[in-house]
Amino acid sequence: APSPTPEDVSMKEENLCQAFSDALLCKVEDIDNEDWENPQLCSDYVKDIYQYLRQLEVLQSINPHFLDGRDINGRMRAILVDWLVQVHSKFRLLQETLYMCIAIMDRFLQVQPVSRKKLQLVGITALLLASKYEEMFSPNIEDFVYITDNAYTSSQIREMETLILKELKFELGRPLPLHFLRRASKAGENLKQQYYTGYTENEVLEVMQHMAKNVVKVNGNLTKFIAVKSKYASSKLLKISTIPQLNSKAVQELASPLLGRS
Known part of the structure; x- marks a missing residue:
């Protein structure tokens, strides 16, 4: 993927500023407000912690084409x-x-x-x-x-x-998708989620399309890599990979622009 241009960065900052402005005007709910009694949730510092994690994921980012020209594909x-x-x-x-x-x-x-x-x-x-x-x-x-x-x-x-x-210079503390997923889930949806994640719906659309493509390929027997589906088909994980919504028209339409690609 190409590096972001100054215009992209500027637009990103503008979107974030707008989200924060909206949050202040609409008094977005403080999702950490009721966590003060639980020291493990670090409610006094959690917003700073996630800001740091966002910086760290950029510093330790992985190039989308990092295997190009290697023995490994x-x-x-x-x-x-x-x-x-x-x-x-x-x-x-x-x-x-x-x-x-x-x-x-x-x-x-x-x-x-x-x-x-x-x-x-x-x-x-x-x-x-x-x-x-x-x-x-x-x-x-x-x-x-x-x-x-x-x-x-x-x-x-x-x-x-x-x-x-x-x-890796012993730097093992790279932020994980799971960290951000839990934060986004706690925020809920719409304005709150945009405020706490820093992403608009349009910015996550491409990732959603790739996820939908993988779901369609697995459910359509178009791939041999089904370990994740098998894992989440267990009752322990609520059989989440077997729910009918994963075969819905919405998922199919989301995946359709990418299904012609590898």
């Missing part, structure tokens, strides 16, 4: 992610751990050329790192060796762990 990455989703479910790890695993993996692949035979090693090591960061009790390194069917040794995983940490 998008399909190989998709196969690996599909497998990692299954491993994550098998180990019963936190949602944050999966999101962080993918973030670590992509950030590393962006700065370090990796051969095809070591791609799975990068993925499983990223999951190990994320587990150590997020979990109360991380699986043992031998568990990760076992899940790869002994394709790699524990010493190879430790060596890759060292390399990843070195390349």
